[in-house]
Amino acid sequence: MNWSRKHLLDIQSLSAEEIQLVLDTAKAFKAVGERAIKKVPALRGKTVVNLFVEPSTRTRISFELAAHRLTADVVNFSVESSSLKKGETLRDTARNLEALNADMIVIRHSAAGAPHFLSRVVNVSVINAGDGSHEHPTQALLDAFTIREKKGRIEGLNVTILGDILFSRVARSNIWALLKLGARVTLCGPSTLVPRTFEQMGCTVTHNVDRAIEDADIINLLRIQHERQRKTMFPNIGEYTNLYSLNKTRFARIKPDALIMHPGPINRGVEIDSEIADCGRSVILDQVTNGLAVRMAVLFLLNGGKGPGELGV
Amino acid sequence: MNWSRKHLLDIQSLSAEEIQLVLDTAKAFKAVGERAIKKVPALRGKTVVNLFVEPSTRTRISFELAAHRLTADVVNFSVESSSLKKGETLRDTARNLEALNADMIVIRHSAAGAPHFLSRVVNVSVINAGDGSHEHPTQALLDAFTIREKKGRIEGLNVTILGDILFSRVARSNIWALLKLGARVTLCGPSTLVPRTFEQMGCTVTHNVDRAIEDADIINLLRIQHERQRKTMFPNIGEYTNLYSLNKTRFARIKPDALIMHPGPINRGVEIDSEIADCGRSVILDQVTNGLAVRMAVLFLLNGGKGPGELGV
Amino acid sequence: MNWSRKHLLDIQSLSAEEIQLVLDTAKAFKAVGERAIKKVPALRGKTVVNLFVEPSTRTRISFELAAHRLTADVVNFSVESSSLKKGETLRDTARNLEALNADMIVIRHSAAGAPHFLSRVVNVSVINAGDGSHEHPTQALLDAFTIREKKGRIEGLNVTILGDILFSRVARSNIWALLKLGARVTLCGPSTLVPRTFEQMGCTVTHNVDRAIEDADIINLLRIQHERQRKTMFPNIGEYTNLYSLNKTRFARIKPDALIMHPGPINRGVEIDSEIADCGRSVILDQVTNGLAVRMAVLFLLNGGKGPGELGV
Numbered sequence: 027m028n029w030s031r032k033h034l035l036d037i038q039s040l041s042a043e044e045i046q047l048v049l050d051t052a053k054a055f056k057a058v059g060e061r062a063i064k065k066v067p068a069l070r071g072k073t074v075v076n077l078f079v080e081p082s083t084r085t086r087i088s089f090e091l092a093a094h095r096l097t098a099d100v101v102n103f104s105v106e107s108s109s110l111k112k113g114e115t116l117r118d119t120a121r122n123l124e125a126l127n128a129d130m131i132v133i134r135h136s137a138a139g140a141p142h143f144l145s146r147v148v149n150v151s152v153i154n155a156g157d158g159s160h161e162h163p164t165q166a167l168l169d170a171f172t173i174r175e176k177k178g179r180i181e182g183l184n185v186t187i188l189g190d191i192l193f194s195r196v197a198r199s200n201i202w203a204l205l206k207l208g209a210r211v212t213l214c215g216p217s218t219l220v221p222r223t224f225e226q227m228g229c230t231v232t233h234n235v236d237r238a239i240e241d242a243d244i245i246n247l248l249r250i251q252h253e254r255q256r257k258t259m260f261p262n263i264g265e266y267t268n269l270y271s272l273n274k275t276r277f278a279r280i281k282p283d284a285l286i287m288h289p290g291p292i293n294r295g296v297e298i299d300s301e302i303a304d305c306g307r308s309v310i311l312d313q314v315t316n317g318l319a320v321r322m323a324v325l326f327l328l329n330g331g332k333g334p335g336e337l338g339v
Numbered sequence: 340m341n342w343s344r345k346h347l348l349d350i351q352s353l354s355a356e357e358i359q360l361v362l363d364t365a366k367a368f369k370a371v372g373e374r375a376i377k378k379v380p381a382l383r384g385k386t387v388v389n390l391f392v393e394p395s396t397r398t399r400i401s402f403e404l405a406a407h408r409l410t411a412d413v414v415n416f417s418v419e420s421s422s423l424k425k426g427e428t429l430r431d432t433a434r435n436l437e438a439l440n441a442d443m444i445v446i447r448h449s450a451a452g453a454p455h456f457l458s459r460v461v462n463v464s465v466i467n468a469g470d471g472s473h474e475h476p477t478q479a480l481l482d483a484f485t486i487r488e489k490k491g492r493i494e495g496l497n498v499t500i501l502g503d504i505l506f507s508r509v510a511r512s513n514i515w516a517l518l519k520l521g522a523r524v525t526l527c528g529p530s531t532l533v534p535r536t537f538e539q540m541g542c543t544v545t546h547n548v549d550r551a552i553e554d555a556d557i558i559n560l561l562r563i564q565h566e567r568q569r570k571t572m573f574p575n576i577g578e579y580t581n582l583y584s585l586n587k588t589r590f591a592r593i594k595p596d597a598l599i600m601h602p603g604p605i606n607r608g609v610e611i612d613s614e615i616a617d618c619g620r621s622v623i624l625d626q627v628t629n630g631l632a633v634r635m636a637v638l639f640l641l642n643g644g645k646g647p648g649e650l651g652v
Numbered sequence: 653m654n655w656s657r658k659h660l661l662d663i664q665s666l667s668a669e670e671i672q673l674v675l676d677t678a679k680a681f682k683a684v685g686e687r688a689i690k691k692v693p694a695l696r697g698k699t700v701v702n703l704f705v706e707p708s709t710r711t712r713i714s715f716e717l718a719a720h721r722l723t724a725d726v727v728n729f730s731v732e733s734s735s736l737k738k739g740e741t742l743r744d745t746a747r748n749l750e751a752l753n754a755d756m757i758v759i760r761h762s763a764a765g766a767p768h769f770l771s772r773v774v775n776v777s778v779i780n781a782g783d784g785s786h787e788h789p790t791q792a793l794l795d796a797f798t799i800r801e802k803k804g805r806i807e808g809l810n811v812t813i814l815g816d817i818l819f820s821r822v823a824r825s826n827i828w829a830l831l832k833l834g835a836r837v838t839l840c841g842p843s844t845l846v847p848r849t850f851e852q853m854g855c856t857v858t859h860n861v862d863r864a865i866e867d868a869d870i871i872n873l874l875r876i877q878h879e880r881q882r883k884t885m886f887p888n889i890g891e892y893t894n895l896y897s898l899n900k901t902r903f904a905r906i907k908p909d910a911l912i913m914h915p916g917p918i919n920r921g922v923e924i925d926s927e928i929a930d931c932g933r934s935v936i937l938d939q940v941t942n943g944l945a946v947r948m949a950v951l952f953l954l955n956g957g958k959g960p961g962e963l964g965v
Contacts, residue, residue: 059753061697062697063696063697064697064698064699064753065696065697065725070376070378071374071375071376071377071378071408072377073377073404073407075400083729084748087701087727087729087749087752088752090727091699091725091727091752091753094699094725094727095697095725099378099404099407099408101400101403101404101407103396103400113604113606114603114604114605115607118603118604118605118607119604121624122397122603122604122624122627123400124624125624125625125627125628126400126401126404126627126628126630126631127372127377127404127628127631290740290744290748291739291740291744291745291748292740292744293739294741294744311747311748311750311751312751314748314751314752315751315752315753317752318752318753383689383691384687384688384689384690384691384721385690386690386717386720388713412691412717412720412721414713414716414717414720416709416713426917426919427916427917427918428920431916431917431918431920432917434937435710435916435917435937435940436713437937438937438938438940438941439713439714439717439940439941439943439944440685440690440717440941440944
């Protein structure tokens with residue numbers, strides 16, 4: 027199949043074949059990152075705007091580097107100094123970027139649906155870099171890429187996602203991607219943050235962490251985001267750590283070939299024991315490296331690339 | 340004629356021929372923005388510094404993209420993290436940028452005359468990107484470009500500028516450009532903000548909005564800048580909107596081929612009705628697109644380009 | 653000799669030959685800055701990350717321009733919007749940048765030793781752009797370059813450094829570089845800020861400014877950093893200016909060919925008289941220009957360049 031979408035707004039609307047196509051393209055780009063000269067001219071003369079209405083460094087830099095390596099020009103537009111603060115609507119900001127001949131807008135926004143909204147009001151490719159608690163599609167793609175790279179497959183694997191599922195865009199995008207690709211997904215965390223309604227998506231829900239991790243091939247730990255946590259729904263940090271952290275006792279009981287994932291930035295000693303984060307079965311930094319390749323693939327495909335065959339890198 | 344200036348400090352000191360030369364050069368660059376690869380190598384190896392001592396996103400990004408498309412390197416220098424905060428004088432900051440072999444400084448500053456001052460203390464091309472209430476020359480050039488593009492001419496047109504004229508650098512630069520190019524300029528707004536002294540420049544001054552717009556070929560609405568408005572001189576927003584906003588009633592009475600302009604960011608429902616901002620006679624987004632071409636032309640000419648003939652794009 | 657280090661962490665551990673090699677390489681790069689097209693492709697496809705955990709404009713821009721002129725890609729990572737604020741450790745931040753295939757990290761940090769720490773935890777070249785009160789090696793290299801350029805040699809010269817020596821990373825790096833290159837170094841300032849312990853490094857310490865400057869070939873004035881000054885150790889500004897400023901009376905008594913240096917940004921009227929800062933014997937702006945060449949040399953050498961012979965610019 028060939029890629030035909032103009033936007034990457036979510037994982038929910040992608041087919042398994044489309045996801046696989048992104049992963050295959052990313053694999054070709056990963057090789058570029060290992061060469062002495064890490065650039066290809068695929069997006070020469072194109073302009074990527076990082077429209078980050080919510081602060082981020084990690085994702086912004088990953089997209090910025092991905093664009094650089096495709097030889098695109100990048101402009102960073104952050105909320106701190108922006109006209110959004112002067113009362114301009116998001117639609118007007120985006121239409122201005124379109125009028126400046128931007129080719130792609132990478133948007134992070136605290137409101138779920140903001141990227142979808144943008145895609146309807148501008149004639150520019152829109153990439154969702156995280157919208158509220160809704161989706162963070164490139165994170166799910168890089169997670170899937172990492173699982174496939176390390177395990178050789180995704181289908182049939184047991185993947186456990188641990189933490190604040192309810193308010194996590196990472197969890198939501200991962201659930202969609204993993205289920206589409208044939209994994210079994212178990213969600214675990216405090217009952218206020220992991221409601222039974224997720225069973226309707228096809229996941230297993232449990233509040234017993236030991237049960238959640240015992241058969242897992244992949245354990246994906248979400249970041250406890252103090253700054254976003256709703257106080258009424260979240261136990262205190264110490265209690266969370268006692269009940270849900272991947273500590274050494276729990277780590278000793280998981281499958282010997284289970285892999286540990288985390289979208290970062292990690293809170294050492296909170297959701298994960300510090301030594302476990304650095305152990306050989308942690309693929310946290312592989313995720314970061316793969317994120318660059320996945321974002322190059324996404325920028326390439328949305329700009330009219332058809333797939334890895336056409337790439338020739 | 341050939342371009343011979345080193346700086347673009349204001350419109351007041353330009354001749355009509357010089358303005359036309361910028362517009363002709365911008366026309367050639369506008370075609371570049373419509374190609375698949377939007378870059379030309381005209382400024383390869385040159386360094387443009389955006390020295391924004393007053394916050395701005397729109398203008399900064401427009402200059403940044405213009406420089407990218409000419410293959411220049413761009414460095415952003417904003418006041419938030421700058422040595423200006425450590426008590427360095429503006430002259431010393433600029434001379435440091437000169438010592439770093441910067442080729443052009445694009446300066447926005449709250450003090451009128453700051454760009455002129457810089458041009459006397461450094462041997463680098465200086466571009467005024469807005470100085471206090473004084474001038475914003477590239478805005479006037481892109482407005483003139485847009486009028487000429489849409490109407491085929493500027494001479495003899497009736498242009499009405501509506502809003503806070505007294506404190507507006509956009510108004511001041513527009514008045515100079517339009518009068519030099521042969522338009523008739525009418526200024527309208529609250530009497531505290533549109534004093535009769537502007538008649539000495541050759542404008543018509545009125546405080547009656549209906550009279551101001553009835554014969555206008557162009558209606559240029561200025562942004563109501565809450566953050567800068569002097570309270571003693573400005574009615575409240577509701578009162579301003581009642582008296583001076585371009586609402587549907589007023590819009591129904593303007594000439595059928597009159598065009599609506601606005602330097603942005605727009606306050607929907609304040610100085611302009613939201614639907615009018617988006618209607619077919621609004622050229623607000625054309626202004627943004629043309630701003631990129633005009634700024635490419637300005638960077639090109641100040642770097643030693645002679646005019647569109649030499650450009651060959 | 654050939655360059656063989658992977659990091660530039662301090663001056664203390666460099667040999668005189670290594671320092672000379674950087675200066676020789678910088679001399680070749682200075683010629684690049686005087687050409688119409690100031691770029692060379694030496695670092696094409698390489699990524700330089702400016703990790704500025706302490707605010708800076710001057711040094712950040714100098715490194716950014718140096719990287720641009722070597723055709724590297726540059727990403728700015730400042731503390732204001734960074735994941736460090738979300739509680740990520742410096743080690744994790746750096747390992748993430750490594751995972752993103754960054755080739756070099758330029759770090760400024762308020763903690764002495766932060767660059768050394770980074771160099772042990774990541775497999776990426778680390779450049780110290782100032783760590784606490786410890787070292788600022790590229791500043792010392794550009795100062796040495798400037799002295800050698802202007803005086804033809806460093807060996808045997810009398811260099812006086814004036815100001816807050818105790819808390820100055822600029823002073824510490826300069827002392828190491830100058831002593832290694834054979835200069836005689838005199839330190840002067842209030843006794844609380846210039847303790848006798850510096851004599852153990854091989855410097856002369858005096859609290860009498862007239863004696864400190866009378867035989868100096870070079871007078872290097874440090875910036876009085878109000879924002880960092882410990883109140884218990886610092887006289888008030890007026891008292892400092894009276895006792896230690898390079899004013900006209902003192903300037904009249906220095907050697908007729910003595911040169912005035914300052915790392916900038918200068919406080920006119922505090923540590924230096926405004927006219928003296930601008931006089932023909934001040935090489936303050938030469939330092940800025942040379943800083944660019946020195947930083948190009950450092951980036952080039954750390955990326956595997958062997959020396960100026962190989963450069964061929």
